[in-house]
Amino acid sequence: MTALQPPSPAAPAHVLDGQGIDRVLTRLAHEIREHHPEDFARVVIAGIREGGVVVARELALRLGAMWRHDVPLVALDVSGFRDDRPRQPAPFRAWEVLAGDPPPGPSEAAARPREHPRPSAAEGPDGMVVVLVDDVIQTGRTMRAAFDLVASRGRPAAIEMAVLVDRGGREVPVRPNHVGRNLPVAPADWVEIRFGPGTGEPGIFVVPGR
Numbered sequence: 001m002t003a004l005q006p007p008s009p010a011a012p013a014h015v016l017d018g019q020g021i022d023r024v025l026t027r028l029a030h031e032i033r034e035h036h037p038e039d040f041a042r043v044v045i046a047g048i049r050e051g052g053v054v055v056a057r058e059l060a061l062r063l064g065a066m067w068r069h070d071v072p073l074v075a076l077d078v079s080g081f082r083d084d085r086p087r088q089p090a091p092f093r094a095w096e097v098l099a100g101d102p103p104p105g106p107s108e109a110a111a112r113p114r115e116h117p118r119p120s121a122a123e124g125p126d127g128m129v130v131v132l133v134d135d136v137i138q139t140g141r142t143m144r145a146a147f148d149l150v151a152s153r154g155r156p157a158a159i160e161m162a163v164l165v166d167r168g169g170r171e172v173p174v175r176p177n178h179v180g181r182n183l184p185v186a187p188a189d190w191v192e193i194r195f196g197p198g199t200g201e202p203g204i205f206v207v208p209g210r
Contacts, residue, residue: 010208012192015183018202021164021195024180025055028162029062031178032131035160042157043129044072044121046095048146051135052076053098054196055164059133060100070100072121076132078145081152095153097122124154131178135193137163140174165204167191 016024036043043063047056053075060073075098080090100121121128132146143161150159162178167185181204185191188209195202 012205012207014203014205016181016204018195021193021202021204024164025058026062028164028178028180029059029066032059032160032162033063033066035177036129039129039157040067041069042127043131044074044125045131045133046074046076046146046150048076048078048132048134048142051193052133055135055162056133057098059131059162064100072100072128073098074121074130076146076149078142078149081145081148082141083145084139084141090149090152094149095124125150125156126154128156129158129160130156131160131162133162135163135195136165136167136191137161137174137176138167138169139171141172143174143176144172164193165191 032043033040040063045056045060045063047053056075057073060071064071075093075096077091077094077096080094130150132143132150134142134146137143147159150156160178161174161176162180163176164180166176166179166182168182169187183191183204183206185206186209190207190209192205192207193203194200194205
């Protein structure tokens with residue numbers, strides 16, 4: 001009697017290649033730009049660690065080229081603000097400025113026009129338009145944790161959300177303002193994004209669940 005062999009796992013479905021991701025990122029940057037024709041100097045791009053930081057960096061670079069000034073880039077560690085696992089103390093670097101906005105020195109701070117001061121990301125989110133960025137959104141709990149993190153650091157003028165992929169499956173009422181690709185998949189499936197250094201062939205893949 002021949003032994004039954006376990007079924008071979010299905011190969012990941014290649015949804016978008018590297019050039020497709022590049023086009024999606026450019027479109028997202030244009031959307032953010034169009035939403036802020038007057039207050040662009042207050043926009044800070046905040047990527048959620050880990051996958052969101054790569055996407056956020058690309059958006060900040062594109063917006064910087066469009067606006068012709070460095071766009072502040074911040075990395076958020078939301079591990080101390082999640083409600084779907086045991087709470088941990090907020091990490092020391094929960095809000096970490098990566099590029100575009102070093103802390104102002106005394107002479108620089110004094111030189112700022114008093115009537116239109118440009119907020120500094122190094123000083124927190126007060127008065128800024130914070131665009132939360134992640135690679136994939138599903139339940140919405142990570143984004144909600146990011147909201148709580150930003151609120152704990154100060155009072156921004158506004159908070160927006162941008163995601164590369166929205167796979168559906170929301171557990172909390174969170175809706176991104178800017179979506180690169182809507183990709184409804186089965187709950188057991190996995191959306192894998194390969195983008196950035198050391199990730200191999202770039203692209204968006206759907207890995208079938210077992």
